[in-house]
Amino acid sequence: MKNWRSFVAAGLVSLLALGNPGWAQSSPAELYGDLFQRVQLEKLFPDGKTFVDATPRSNPAAIMAAYRQQPPQGKDALKTFVLHHFRVPGVNDHGASNLRAHVRTLWPTLVRQPVERQAGSSALPLPTPFVVPGGRFREIYYWDSYFTMLGLAVDGQQSLIESMLVDFTATIEIYGHIPNGMRSYYLSRSQPPFYALMLDLSKDDSPDTATRQLAALRQEYAYWMKGASCVQASRPCERIVRMPDGTLLNRYWDDKDTPRDESYAEDVATAAEAKGDKAITYRHLRAGAESGWDFSSRWFGDGRTIATIHTTDIVPVDLNSLMLAMEQRIEARCQKAGDSACATEFAGLARKRKAAIDRYLWVGKEGRYADWDSKAKKPTAILSAATLYPLFVGAASPAQADAVATTVRAKLLGSGGLRTTPNRTGQQWDTPNGWAPLQWVAIDGLARNGQETLARDIAGRWIGTVAAAYAETGKMLEKYDVEERKPGGGGEYPLQDGFGWTNGVTSALLDRYPDIAAELEKAE
Incomplete structure (x- = not known):
């Protein structure tokens, strides 16, 4: 048992000795700084644990360089950036990597x-x-x-x-x-x-x-x-x-000239904006749906x-x-x-x-x-x-x-x-x-x-x-x-x-x- 523990410890030390291991021990807040703060404070994901469990698709330094070079404007742009650069649990960490x-x-x-x-x-x-x-x-x-x-x-x-x-x-x-x-x-x-x-x-x-x-x-x-x-x-x-x-x-064509059941409010609003007979507008909308x-x-x-x-x-x-x-x-x-x-x-x-x-x-x-x-x-x-x-x-x-x-x-x-x-x-x-x-x-x-x-x-x-x-x-x-x-x-x-x-x-x-x-x- 002692030899086994020594072997594991030696292996771990060897791995950490390869290059600068600092990045491996940094927390997401330390790694991603202002990007991290925006994601969390703007509640990009409902659960604060979601982003901190995400896996970067490339080197964190490269991700931050891309972020600082052109910071995303607005919440939608920020989410697009994050999903592009990270695999986020429950969001885009799909099981099968192969599309087919x-x-x-x-x-x-x-x-x-x-x-x-x-x-x-x-x-x-x-x-x-x-x-x-x-x-x-x-x-x-x-x-x-x-x-x-x-x-x-x-x-x-x-x-x-x-x-x-x-x-x-x-x-x-x-x-x-x-x-x-x-x-x-x-x-x-x-x-x-x-x-x-x-x-x-x-x-x-x-x-x-x-x-x-x-x-x-x-x-x-x-x-x-x-x-x-x-x-x-x-x-x-x-x-x-x-x-x-x-x-x-x-x-x-559609056999009816009334608002569509499944889009009733939308059709009523369109007919109110259109000129002429509302029934004709409804028929045109229904025919558009048939198309x-x-x-x-x-x-x-x-x-x-x-x-x-x-x-x-x-x-x-x-x-x-x-x-x-x-x-x-x-x-x-x-x-x-x-x-x-x-x-x-x-x-x-x-x-x-x-x-x-x-x-x-x-x-x-x-x-x-x-x-x-x-x-x-x-x-x-x-x-x-x-x-x-x-x-x-x-x-x-x-x-x-x-x-x-x-x-x-x-x-x-x-x-x-x-x-x-x-x-x-x-x-x-x-x-x-x-x-x-x-x-x-x-x-x-x-x-x-x-x-x-x-x-x-x-x-x-x-x-x-x-x-x-x-x-x-x-x-x-x-x-x-x-x-x-x-x-x-x-x-x-x-x-x-x-x-x-x-x-x-x-x-x-x-x-x-x-x-x-x-x-x-x-x-x-």
Whole structure:
């Protein structure tokens, strides 16, 4: 025992003798001086013990030199500085250091079990397990789920994809469409129609499943097109707009014209600021929510303020690209099922829509696809990441794809990924925010159109932003600031973490680009 104690003592003395050991025995107050005082006195963390247990990411002297060279101004800036330079217990000291591994650990936490109908509850029933986005979004959402599924597909979670498709198919059979989210207050609207693309991810090739899914797909198509029976040349109806040449294209719409249940006070306030009929403003707000881009300068008459929102006047390029993809998949599935009449019908519908997209939504002199203002009878002036949807669904010619790529490089490429728009309005679907689904649409669309270098560039920038925020916060977030490569902001609610579509796109991109994954592992 005496020899053992002597050995340990000698080893400890040797370790302390290596260089100046003073730093190892200093307290946080002594090491970090005025930085320490600010953190504690401004109560940066509720518990005073939190910061003193933090671990520096680099040499304390280097941290203090950086602090004194440019002291953070304000509490938010101070917290950003601290989280960048320290691993803080319970804040950003996450378990898995590897981003891909972390995403895989999150999937089980976002799985929810079947929902049964309960009197008085807004939750809609679902027959099988599903994945939620996270945070305040505690139910399944429509377009989110496609991007979540991309990650599930590469992370060995195929059974969850099939389970969610069962839920969505059953939902269409019950309600005729997939609501914005599975709550009663969402039933009056849908979201960008990704069900057709979700079916591409299925590996269930049973004839019964194929029959049921095709029927559901056609039922969803009928939901989006039912305004065709009442549309007029000068008056859209429901989700249908008749273009100048008679072609029918789609718009976002909501069956109700009242404030949204989940954003009631916000909608009442917006309608009070807007001019004209409040019911019309409510419909525009609800249609903006159906778009998934709630909210963006895309929908604003003046391009700046939400009080000028006029969503239902807009024929959106992303929606019509997805409708084209739906028509093409119905054609293919009908062909496989031996229904030649159906296949011929939908092949014709797809050709007409593709021609209308080229005629009305392509702005060649500006190298972009645009939304169309049905009242002004011309494309809107708002450039947005939606310009990449025709590339994503295979509707762009090589020349169009090259022109869009040039526009993206010049106007939408931020240091941390793809900008949503170049416009700074304070809305969450405008700059400086970037969103995982739009990154995937851009990257996949560019790559399939011969623009692999730009696609890889966007992927690298975006993953770098996600990784930087994860390193500082230990969280996967709903949106990010792609100008300053930090957590995003704006919108009607606080920034959410979880987060389904960010997890999905991150896994899918790291699987697609192993070199980015390798670079990330070296950095970690």
